[in-house]
Amino acid sequence: MVSNTAEEIKQIYLTAIENQLQLSIHRALDNENPQLYEILQYHMGWQDNRKKNKPRGKRIRPLLVLLSCSAAGGDWQKALPAAAAVELVHNFSLIHDDIEDNSPLRHGRATVWKKWGIPQAINAGDAMFTLAHLEVVHLADFIPLASAIKAVEILQTTCLNLTQGQYLDLEFETRNDVTIEEYWHMVEGKTAALVATSAGLGAISALCDEKTCEIYHSFGRLLGLAFQAQDDYLGIWGNSALTGKSNQSDLITGKKTLPVLYGLTNAGEFARQWIQKPIHPDRVKELIRLLEVEGGKEYTQQKASSLIEQALGNLQGAHPSGIAKDLLIKLTHDLIQRQT
Amino acid sequence: MVSNTAEEIKQIYLTAIENQLQLSIHRALDNENPQLYEILQYHMGWQDNRKKNKPRGKRIRPLLVLLSCSAAGGDWQKALPAAAAVELVHNFSLIHDDIEDNSPLRHGRATVWKKWGIPQAINAGDAMFTLAHLEVVHLADFIPLASAIKAVEILQTTCLNLTQGQYLDLEFETRNDVTIEEYWHMVEGKTAALVATSAGLGAISALCDEKTCEIYHSFGRLLGLAFQAQDDYLGIWGNSALTGKSNQSDLITGKKTLPVLYGLTNAGEFARQWIQKPIHPDRVKELIRLLEVEGGKEYTQQKASSLIEQALGNLQGAHPSGIAKDLLIKLTHDLIQRQT
Numbered sequence: 272m273v274s275n276t277a278e279e280i281k282q283i284y285l286t287a288i289e290n291q292l293q294l295s296i297h298r299a300l301d302n303e304n305p306q307l308y309e310i311l312q313y314h315m316g317w318q319d320n321r322k323k324n325k326p327r328g329k330r331i332r333p334l335l336v337l338l339s340c341s342a343a344g345g346d347w348q349k350a351l352p353a354a355a356a357v358e359l360v361h362n363f364s365l366i367h368d369d370i371e372d373n374s375p376l377r378h379g380r381a382t383v384w385k386k387w388g389i390p391q392a393i394n395a396g397d398a399m400f401t402l403a404h405l406e407v408v409h410l411a412d413f414i415p416l417a418s419a420i421k422a423v424e425i426l427q428t429t430c431l432n433l434t435q436g437q438y439l440d441l442e443f444e445t446r447n448d449v450t451i452e453e454y455w456h457m458v459e460g461k462t463a464a465l466v467a468t469s470a471g472l473g474a475i476s477a478l479c480d481e482k483t484c485e486i487y488h489s490f491g492r493l494l495g496l497a498f499q500a501q502d503d504y505l506g507i508w509g510n511s512a513l514t515g516k517s518n519q520s521d522l523i524t525g526k527k528t529l530p531v532l533y534g535l536t537n538a539g540e541f542a543r544q545w546i547q548k549p550i551h552p553d554r555v556k557e558l559i560r561l562l563e564v565e566g567g568k569e570y571t572q573q574k575a576s577s578l579i580e581q582a583l584g585n586l587q588g589a590h591p592s593g594i595a596k597d598l599l600i601k602l603t604h605d606l607i608q609r610q611t
Numbered sequence: 612m613v614s615n616t617a618e619e620i621k622q623i624y625l626t627a628i629e630n631q632l633q634l635s636i637h638r639a640l641d642n643e644n645p646q647l648y649e650i651l652q653y654h655m656g657w658q659d660n661r662k663k664n665k666p667r668g669k670r671i672r673p674l675l676v677l678l679s680c681s682a683a684g685g686d687w688q689k690a691l692p693a694a695a696a697v698e699l700v701h702n703f704s705l706i707h708d709d710i711e712d713n714s715p716l717r718h719g720r721a722t723v724w725k726k727w728g729i730p731q732a733i734n735a736g737d738a739m740f741t742l743a744h745l746e747v748v749h750l751a752d753f754i755p756l757a758s759a760i761k762a763v764e765i766l767q768t769t770c771l772n773l774t775q776g777q778y779l780d781l782e783f784e785t786r787n788d789v790t791i792e793e794y795w796h797m798v799e800g801k802t803a804a805l806v807a808t809s810a811g812l813g814a815i816s817a818l819c820d821e822k823t824c825e826i827y828h829s830f831g832r833l834l835g836l837a838f839q840a841q842d843d844y845l846g847i848w849g850n851s852a853l854t855g856k857s858n859q860s861d862l863i864t865g866k867k868t869l870p871v872l873y874g875l876t877n878a879g880e881f882a883r884q885w886i887q888k889p890i891h892p893d894r895v896k897e898l899i900r901l902l903e904v905e906g907g908k909e910y911t912q913q914k915a916s917s918l919i920e921q922a923l924g925n926l927q928g929a930h931p932s933g934i935a936k937d938l939l940i941k942l943t944h945d946l947i948q949r950q951t
Contacts, residue, residue, distance in 0.1 A: 299771055300771070300775075303775055304775040304778055304779075306778065306782065307774065307775060307778045367733050367734070367737060370729070370730070370733060371729075371730035371733055371734065372730075389710070389711075389729070390710070390711035390712075390781050391778065391781055391782075393707050393711055393733055393736075394707070394711065394774050394777045394778055394781065395774075395778075396733075396737075397707060397736075397740065397770075397773075397774045397777075398771060398774035398775075398778075400737065400740060401767055401770040401771045401774060402771070404744050404767045404770070405764070405767045405768065405771065408760065408763055408764050408767065411760055416756045416757065416760060417756065419760070420748065420751055420756060420759070420760065423748055423763065424745070424748050427741055427744045427745045427748065428745065430737075430741040430744070431639055431640070431738060431741045431742070431745065433737075434647065434734050434735075434737045434738035434741060435640075435643055435644040435647060435738075437734045437737075438644055438646065438647040438731065438734055438735075438738075439644075441730050441734065442646065442731075
């Protein structure tokens, strides 16, 4: 059971994360270049009427940093630079992904490239990426230099994995023979690497030994894989009013998500119909029905659930403690019950 | 006088830089993702027949790192990670700039986006950017941790300046009232910051005191400003067979370069004709003639020369020594005598 106190603590963490993110962007950009600052603020959702547009992200990765740090016995406030850094990396990748995927909407609002054009959006993403790297170095103000340097290197290696995953994701668009094995390889880079690093940096900030850091990293990796499976699920069966994008878009754009690849591997009626391009919006309902009949919906749900179970089993090995442990377990469960 | 020995030393540096760059990209990408690796190799010019295509850049920034380190009394080999890092940052910015400027050619070859499409080019630039950040951290293998962390932070702040300069450069395209003052502010970020940091990181790698590091930084800044003025000069009066791009492109695209802004400020016949868009290739010759008559060519040359003199005057304050000092002075003079 998670008590009210736990919810309160989560809110304290979320507020601290938002402050740290604002500080990071403000410190670096406000006076020097108010216009570039404005683009980044817009993307982060700090400009609009929040209640109406719900523009803010869920801040899952920075929460994971702070909770992992705290559950591992550390002082979560020392992990704030790492928390802000992973969220900045995540948002840099969103700005660039939206260009690469030609996505006009995010959280129901125009994407950066749609609003400012592709050149300024590429550049704004680069600025956000730089802010992430600048932020993580601030760990050196709170933890020993050697640990800080290690954290910096881990985050950077993760960014490289991100670009490798993104390369594959883009390359998959040009092929019809993508296997489920290749899919997981892509997801390792595109999604799991940063979630793994979020948990891992929490443990590093808590000055854990190497083995414990690895367990948190591995817990985060499984969580990241589950997160992507669930994202793919919501891309077809999610509530578009909540996700802020059309729940048919993944099928119309021909994206090779986990349920689609399951259907293609199954080589049944779904595969036969899906292969016929373009997929007109009128055909989507029937495609979804076929995928359900052939077991693609259940397969994706079960895969996400099984990864979540593995992740939690893994986490036990690090002997997490306190309210942060409860929150970590709740966050993990919530991931596959989420609707957005 | 620069002896043959100096030329030989320069070649040793250039070879070491190329090895370090190849090691950096190879170490990080080769096995994991051969295709992404191939894109970066192509951009760096390691795939073609060099004699024919001259694809390699001039490696001015990394040379500046090593020469500054050596002239400041340090061991240039310890500065190699910094040298590779600044060149990787430079090349990341080229990959993205080529997309943002819609440039199809670089060094006479198709740009990355032209060859692999915009999405993969954005991602390849992100990968190159990440490699730069990974590389500079390797300074910690050779110099004290505190100095390495300082170098990391300086490079990252420089990257932020780069994106601020790039923001302004893109924004200038939408305005006809750009002043020469605003131009220099843009150049500080887009060009001078990284050249300044190249010299500065050389001094840091030589473990110089703060004042000496600042002098090298300031020398590099003036050099960077001169470099951009000369680049603008070559963009109109350069030999297109050597630069690998049309020497009329800066006028046709309406770029606000230093000579153009001089002409606009002059508000004479050049300004009257330049303002009439589009600028058809047939009109370019006459525009160049007008700019020359009104003094824009001479102004740009003099500005570059005067900045070079200032840079060299500044450098004396750091008491550089050895053959590296001679090479540093030669490199500085060569910058405004270059044709590409």
